[in-house]
Amino acid sequence: MPDARGSSEEDRTPGLRPRRLVDAAQRPGEPPGPGGFTALRRRCGGLLAAAWAAVRPDRRRTTGYIALCSVGALVGTSVVVGSGSAGAVPDLADIGAWLTSSRTGEAAHANGLTGDVDGKVKLPGMGDHPVSISQDGKTVLVLDEKTGKLVRIDPAQLTVEQSARYGAGLQLVSGGRYAYLVDPVKARVQRIDPVRTTPVGAPVDLGRGPLGKAVADPKGTLWVPVPGKGEVVPFPHGRKAPGIEVAGRSGKAATLLMTLADGRPVVTDTKGGTVTLLERTGRGMRFKLPSSVAEEPSGSVLVPSATAGDVVPVLDRKSGRMALVNTRTGSLLTASLGSSDHRYGTPQVLGSKVYVPDRSNGTLKVYDTEAAALTEPVEVTGKPGKLSLFVRDGLLWVNDADNATAVVINSSGHVNRVHKYDSRAPSGRTPREKDRTGDGGGRDPARDPLPETPSRPGRDDTQADTDPPARKPAGRERGGDPTPGKKSPPPDDAEDEPAEPRPPGVPQAESGAGSIRVSFAPSSGTKPTGYRLKGAPAGARVVPGKVGPSGPFTFEVRGGTCDKQYRFTVVAEFAGGRTAESGRSGPARPCVAPGRPQQVTEDFPQGGKGIDLKWRAPANAGEGTTYTVTGGGADTDGSRRNTAARLRNLTNFRTYTLTVAARNAAGSGGSTVKQVDLSNPQRTSVHNNVDDGEEVGIRSKPSTTEGTRLGHVPSGQTPALTVLCQTTGTRETHDTHGWQSNKWDRIEWNGRTAYISDLWVYATESEQDSYNPEVWRCR
Numbered sequence: 001m002p003d004a005r006g007s008s009e010e011d012r013t014p015g016l017r018p019r020r021l022v023d024a025a026q027r028p029g030e031p032p033g034p035g036g037f038t039a040l041r042r043r044c045g046g047l048l049a050a051a052w053a054a055v056r057p058d059r060r061r062t063t064g065y066i067a068l069c070s071v072g073a074l075v076g077t078s079v080v081v082g083s084g085s086a087g088a089v090p091d092l093a094d095i096g097a098w099l100t101s102s103r104t105g106e107a108a109h110a111n112g113l114t115g116d117v118d119g120k121v122k123l124p125g126m127g128d129h130p131v132s133i134s135q136d137g138k139t140v141l142v143l144d145e146k147t148g149k150l151v152r153i154d155p156a157q158l159t160v161e162q163s164a165r166y167g168a169g170l171q172l173v174s175g176g177r178y179a180y181l182v183d184p185v186k187a188r189v190q191r192i193d194p195v196r197t198t199p200v201g202a203p204v205d206l207g208r209g210p211l212g213k214a215v216a217d218p219k220g221t222l223w224v225p226v227p228g229k230g231e232v233v234p235f236p237h238g239r240k241a242p243g244i245e246v247a248g249r250s251g252k253a254a255t256l257l258m259t260l261a262d263g264r265p266v267v268t269d270t271k272g273g274t275v276t277l278l279e280r281t282g283r284g285m286r287f288k289l290p291s292s293v294a295e296e297p298s299g300s301v302l303v304p305s306a307t308a309g310d311v312v313p314v315l316d317r318k319s320g321r322m323a324l325v326n327t328r329t330g331s332l333l334t335a336s337l338g339s340s341d342h343r344y345g346t347p348q349v350l351g352s353k354v355y356v357p358d359r360s361n362g363t364l365k366v367y368d369t370e371a372a373a374l375t376e377p378v379e380v381t382g383k384p385g386k387l388s389l390f391v392r393d394g395l396l397w398v399n400d401a402d403n404a405t406a407v408v409i410n411s412s413g414h415v416n417r418v419h420k421y422d423s424r425a426p427s428g429r430t431p432r433e434k435d436r437t438g439d440g441g442g443r444d445p446a447r448d449p450l451p452e453t454p455s456r457p458g459r460d461d462t463q464a465d466t467d468p469p470a471r472k473p474a475g476r477e478r479g480g481d482p483t484p485g486k487k488s489p490p491p492d493d494a495e496d497e498p499a500e501p502r503p504p505g506v507p508q509a510e511s512g513a514g515s516i517r518v519s520f521a522p523s524s525g526t527k528p529t530g531y532r533l534k535g536a537p538a539g540a541r542v543v544p545g546k547v548g549p550s551g552p553f554t555f556e557v558r559g560g561t562c563d564k565q566y567r568f569t570v571v572a573e574f575a576g577g578r579t580a581e582s583g584r585s586g587p588a589r590p591c592v593a594p595g596r597p598q599q600v601t602e603d604f605p606q607g608g609k610g611i612d613l614k615w616r617a618p619a620n621a622g623e624g625t626t627y628t629v630t631g632g633g634a635d636t637d638g639s640r641r642n643t644a645a646r647l648r649n650l651t652n653f654r655t656y657t658l659t660v661a662a663r664n665a666a667g668s669g670g671s672t673v674k675q676v677d678l679s680n681p682q683r684t685s686v687h688n689n690v691d692d693g694e695e696v697g698i699r700s701k702p703s704t705t706e707g708t709r710l711g712h713v714p715s716g717q718t719p720a721l722t723v724l725c726q727t728t729g730t731r732e733t734h735d736t737h738g739w740q741s742n743k744w745d746r747i748e749w750n751g752r753t754a755y756i757s758d759l760w761v762y763a764t765e766s767e768q769d770s771y772n773p774e775v776w777r778c779r
Helices: 038-055 061-080
Strands: 003-006 096-101 106-111 117-122 133-135 139-145 149-154 159-165 171-175 178-183 188-192 223-224 231-235 256-261 264-269 276-281 282-288 312-316 321-326 331-338 349-352 353-358 363-368 373-379 388-394 395-399 403-408 416-419 508-514 513-518 530-534 540-544 554-558 570-574 577-583 596-601 608-618 626-630 637-638 644-648 654-664 668-677 682-685 695-701 709-713 718-734 740-749 752-757
Touching: 096 133, 096 395, 117 159, 133 171, 139 171, 178 223, 223 256, 223 264, 264 312, 276 668, 312 349, 321 353, 349 388, 349 395, 349 637, 353 373, 353 388, 353 395, 403 626, 530 695, 596 668, 608 654, 608 668, 626 644, 644 654, 709 752
Parallel strands: none
Antiparallel strands: 003 159, 096 106, 106 117, 133 139, 139 149, 149 159, 171 178, 178 188, 223 231, 256 264, 264 276, 276 282, 282 668, 312 321, 321 331, 331 508, 349 353, 353 363, 363 373, 388 395, 395 403, 403 416, 508 513, 513 554, 530 570, 540 554, 570 577, 596 608, 608 644, 626 654, 637 644, 654 668, 682 718, 695 709, 695 752, 718 740, 740 752
16 A cells, blocks of 8 residues: 655645635635736735825824834835745746756756746655656656655645655556556556545556556546557556457567557557557557568667657667658658667657657757758757657657756747756745755756857847757758768869769658659759659659659659569769769558448348448558458358458348458558348238228237237228248138138237238238248248
């Protein structure tokens, strides 16, 4: 049982903050009062009114003047220092994020639009410890991963309000109104109260560890990968649901990495080479990763835990090969950052750019998919360290918990620096001497070494304290081993020789329905006469055949087969017959994972006991798309390449839930569910009911000797009937025409099932003592 305790007096309600002096002035139900100079003016007015009351005639004059002087002093103090830091209400930006600092044991809140730190909270006992912060739910929680101490931050007070102790090595996850602690070693999940930080119910044992890193979607559903079982277990509304199988069963555990793509759960199976969308009811679309990533060791593949959009970046940190999977369209883009001794971290996507942390030097590599090239890197700390990236409110946040500096980047690439150690930021406690670091009054205790650049305006200058957007590179970095900042050798003035032709950038390849789009960065230096594509399959059409020297720098390859992956190079052609060829692109297919089959319809053979299905192919289905039908038993003759299937040996008068799924070499999972009621009711009427005074009986069984009479049809009347099926029973004789038959019809009668002799039902061959071919048999 964790040691849970509140941070305030025993008579307080846990999780609720005490009223401050500034709150006491506001009565319940009243709107909040004005702030700033308006509040100051109102406060001074109140003090002056009190002074006038003190010197009115019915008071002693000496006492009044003393009071007036005291009030004057208070007014002067208010003008100079405002309302006082102890009673000030922190004004945290709505667009912002909390960033941890292990050196000072603090969490700093930064404004996402300016980078300014507008509030800090001291995290007791967490200095120099690895901590994780969860701010995706309704509360802000911080977990000390070393000690297991969990605290909740009160942004209004800038204090730690609640705390509880759990074990070490846990993972903190929150979303919506729910929060969880996951023990990956013991394979347990503990739901917690995000306000009180105390447990909610007993821990749930998932049976087989270790667990992968879990995520929680905006509705609060927890998604926990269980690699040993090859499945992901959801916790909707905080309760365990059946696991969803996402990897084939084998002797070795799978490597499952969870991502929230625009709030939707996605799992990457690095060993199986797949990216799968998850739904509450099971698997959704599944996409095959290119061989350049899927064949790499599973431990070297990185994906983010959340992305702001539909694109999930999958990076092999050793080779620098990268795949961008669009989980809505199914398109897949392959690119290369270049292999090197750099230590790549988990990538993140913002807009058209992919940001990859380089832990060896504290910078971000920036790959621009629109330019098909690396652009100038963004310096974060300039020192080796672990950079954590996340997207919040459409902004990319980059933090090194062991460093004073973080950055926030907007979608256009503009960079704002965050100085987490800024001692002028509001805080819920007065800094003690041992909390102070560095110069004690500046933003950073020690300036990080930065490249030699012109000095920027200071915090108090007229310009905003922001960094400019990432500098435009003089020439785009090429795939392979880019070396930003490397100076070109001085030109040789002794002899004016033509410049050496330079190759284009390594092209990026993007799969499409029936085509592959190949983009590249143009050659730097000497301008070529044009560019040509190499690697297109035989018989494929390349549009255009040649790209001019001014672009656009894109080819489209139409053709090829979905079962194969293709790599491309771009050749730059120069005057004099010289050429320069780029490196090879990543592999791509001329297809995407097909969507859902459309307009599924059913028909029945004569007599039933089977279903004939037809459907329309998905809009993005091309050559190589096949289909499967499940839910109809083993005797399913599904033409895998045609949009039809026959199901036989079924049971009549049963409802079947059928799933029609499409797949190809690029992926699978686009499916349509169809419920089919295998019955064939016929609308007809009573027939041959002669007006002879004899009524037609309606029976509970197909017999005049068994069962009971449920009703009758008066003589001469021919009401409408719904016939469900036919069966045999007692032989009856038509009292007027003398026909005989042992066939009975099961009908709907006054909301229940009943029987009537087939002699009095309008149908083909009803008078011939034979089954009606239009009506199915009951058995």
